[in-house]
Amino acid sequence: MTEPEQALARARASADAMRASGAYGDDLAGFRIEPTDTVTPQRLLEWALIEPDPANLYSTRRLGAPITFAKRLLLRGLRQYLGEITAQQTRFNIQLIAYVSRLTERVEALEQQLAQPPGEQVDDV
Amino acid sequence: MVVHQLLSGAGPVDAVTGQASAYRKAFERWGWGGSDHAASIDPRVGRAVKPIENLRAQPDDILLLHYSAYGPRLRPLLELPNRKLLISHNVTPARYLWSYEPLAAVYCSVGREQLPEFARSVDVAAGVSEYNVAELVAAGAAATAVVPIVFEPPVAGAPEPSTAEPHPPNVLFVGRITPHKRHDLLLRAFALYRRHRAPDARLQLVGETVSPAYGAAVRALAEELAPGAVTIESGIAPAALWQRYRAADVFLSMSEHEGFCIPLLEAFSFGVPVIARPVGGIPEVAGDAALLYGGEDLAIVAELLELAVSDRELRTELAARAVRRLIAYAPERALESLREAVLKTAARS
Numbered sequence: 001m002t003e004p005e006q007a008l009a010r011a012r013a014s015a016d017a018m019r020a021s022g023a024y025g026d027d028l029a030g031f032r033i034e035p036t037d038t039v040t041p042q043r044l045l046e047w048a049l050i051e052p053d054p055a056n057l058y059s060t061r062r063l064g065a066p067i068t069f070a071k072r073l074l075l076r077g078l079r080q081y082l083g084e085i086t087a088q089q090t091r092f093n094i095q096l097i098a099y100v101s102r103l104t105e106r107v108e109a110l111e112q113q114l115a116q117p118p119g120e121q122v123d124d125v
Numbered sequence: 126m127v128v129h130q131l132l133s134g135a136g137p138v139d140a141v142t143g144q145a146s147a148y149r150k151a152f153e154r155w156g157w158g159g160s161d162h163a164a165s166i167d168p169r170v171g172r173a174v175k176p177i178e179n180l181r182a183q184p185d186d187i188l189l190l191h192y193s194a195y196g197p198r199l200r201p202l203l204e205l206p207n208r209k210l211l212i213s214h215n216v217t218p219a220r221y222l223w224s225y226e227p228l229a230a231v232y233c234s235v236g237r238e239q240l241p242e243f244a245r246s247v248d249v250a251a252g253v254s255e256y257n258v259a260e261l262v263a264a265g266a267a268a269t270a271v272v273p274i275v276f277e278p279p280v281a282g283a284p285e286p287s288t289a290e291p292h293p294p295n296v297l298f299v300g301r302i303t304p305h306k307r308h309d310l311l312l313r314a315f316a317l318y319r320r321h322r323a324p325d326a327r328l329q330l331v332g333e334t335v336s337p338a339y340g341a342a343v344r345a346l347a348e349e350l351a352p353g354a355v356t357i358e359s360g361i362a363p364a365a366l367w368q369r370y371r372a373a374d375v376f377l378s379m380s381e382h383e384g385f386c387i388p389l390l391e392a393f394s395f396g397v398p399v400i401a402r403p404v405g406g407i408p409e410v411a412g413d414a415a416l417l418y419g420g421e422d423l424a425i426v427a428e429l430l431e432l433a434v435s436d437r438e439l440r441t442e443l444a445a446r447a448v449r450r451l452i453a454y455a456p457e458r459a460l461e462s463l464r465e466a467v468l469k470t471a472a473r474s
Binding site: 001002003004005007008010011012014015018019023024026028030031032033034035036037039047053055056058060061 | 167168169218219220221223224227304307309310313316317320321336337338342343345346349350381413414415416417418422423424425426427428429431432433436438439442443446
C-alpha cells in the first residue's frame with residue numbers, strides 16, 4: 001500500500017524509472033497559457049488594434065439562438081458606427097504606444113549618457 | 126437583525142451568487158430580514174436578486190458585501206453609515222486573463238488594487254479561507270474572520286457500482302474554463318498518462334466557458350493531444366454533475382489560483398481521489414486528503430494519476446481522510462462562522 005504521504009516520492013521515482021527506459025520524452029507542443037507578468041511592446045501593439053470577435057456576441061439563455069441571431073443582426077446594422085468607435089480607440093492606442101516608445105528611447109539615451117564618464121557626455125539627447 | 130447582501134454580479138452558475146443564496150436561506154431560518162441586490166443580474170437568476178438601485182437600507186441594517194472583482198457600483202455603498210461586513214471570495218490575478226478575457230482582466234486588476242479600500246472601510250473583513258484572510262490583513266483590514274464556503278454535500282457519497290468493475294480510467298476536472306485553471310497543463314498531463322499508462326483513459330472537463338476564444342483553444346489542444354478522449358461540458362444540471370463525479374476514478378486540478386476550490390469538497394463527497402496543486406486555499410481545504418504536487422514535471426502528475434487510479438488501498442485511505450475534511454467543512458460549521466461574523470459586525474461601534 002502507498003500511504004498518501006509517500007505517494008509523491010513514489011510517483012517521482014516511477015517517473016524517473018520510466019524516463020530511464022525511454023518514456024515521457026513526448027513532444028507536447030501547442031497552445032500554452034503564458035501569464036502576462038510584463039507586457040512587451042510587441043504584445044501592446046497587438047492589443048492596441050481593437051478587433052472584437054463577433055463570436056463573443058451571443059445569448060446565454062437555454063434557447064437563445066434567435067436572440068443570438070437578433071443581436072448579431074443589430075451588430076451588422078451598427079457596423080459603420082461601431083467601426084468608427086473602434087477606429088478612434090485604435091488611433092488613440094497606437095499613438096499612445098508610439099509616444100511611450102519615444103519616451104523609452106529618450107530615457108535609454110539619457111541612461112547611456114549618464115553611464116559615460118564626465119567630459120564624454122553629449123548634450124543633444 | 127436585518128442583513129442586506131450586495132453583489133457585483135449575479136449569475137445562475139456563479140459561485141458567489143450560490144453562496145449569497147445559501148446565506149439568505151440561513152438568515153431566514155434565524156429570523157433575520159433583508160434583501161439581496163446586484164449591480165448586474167443575469168436574466169436566468171430571476172427575481173431572487175434585485176437591482177442595486179432598489180436597496181432601501183435603514184441605518185441599523187447590516188450590509189454584507191461580497192467581493193470577487195472590481196465593483197464600481199459597490200464602492201458608493203462604502204459611504205453609507207451602516208455597519209458593513211465584507212466577504213472576500215478572492216480576486217483572480219489579472220496576469221492570467223489579459224490575453225483571453227481582457228474585460229475580466231481589467232475588473233480583476235482594478236479589483237485587486239481596490240481591495241485595500243474595501244478592507245479598510247468595512248467593520249469586519251472576512252475571507253472564505255485563511256489564505257483570503259491573509260490577503261485582507263495585508264490589505265489593511267482591522268478586524269477579520271474566516272467564513273468558509275457553505276458547502277451542501279451532494280446526495281450519495283458512494284461511487285456507482287459500475288465503477289467497481291474493470292473499466293477505462295475516468296479523469297475528471299470541474300471548474301470554469303478560464304486560463305488560471307490551466308487546462309493546457311491538465312491536458313498535457315492527461316496525454317502523458319494516456320500514452321504511457323492508460324491508453325484507453327478518458328478525461329471529462331466540466332465548466333462554463335467564459336471566453337469563446339479560450340474555449341476553442343482548449344478544445345483544439347484536447348483534440349491534438351488526446352483525440353476523441355476528452356469531453357467538455359458546460360451548463361449541466363447538478364444531477365448530471367453528480368453523475369460525472371460518481372463515474373470518475375480521479376479528480377485532477379492543475380489550477381494555479383483558487384481562493385477555496387469547492388470541487389475538492391465535491392470530489393471528497395463521492396470518495397474520488399484528488400490530485401491538485403498546493404496553491405491558494407487548496408492546501409487548507411484539502412488537508413491531508415489529497416495528493417498535492419506543485420512542481421512542473423507533468424510525468425510525475427501522470428504517475429500520480431496512475432497511483433490514484435490503481436492503488437486500491439491508497440484510494441481507500443484518501444476516501445477515509447476525505448470524510449474528515451467534509452466534517453471540518455460541514456455547512457452548519459460554515460454558517461456558524463457566518464453568524465459570528467455578522468454578530469461581530471453588529472457589535473462594532
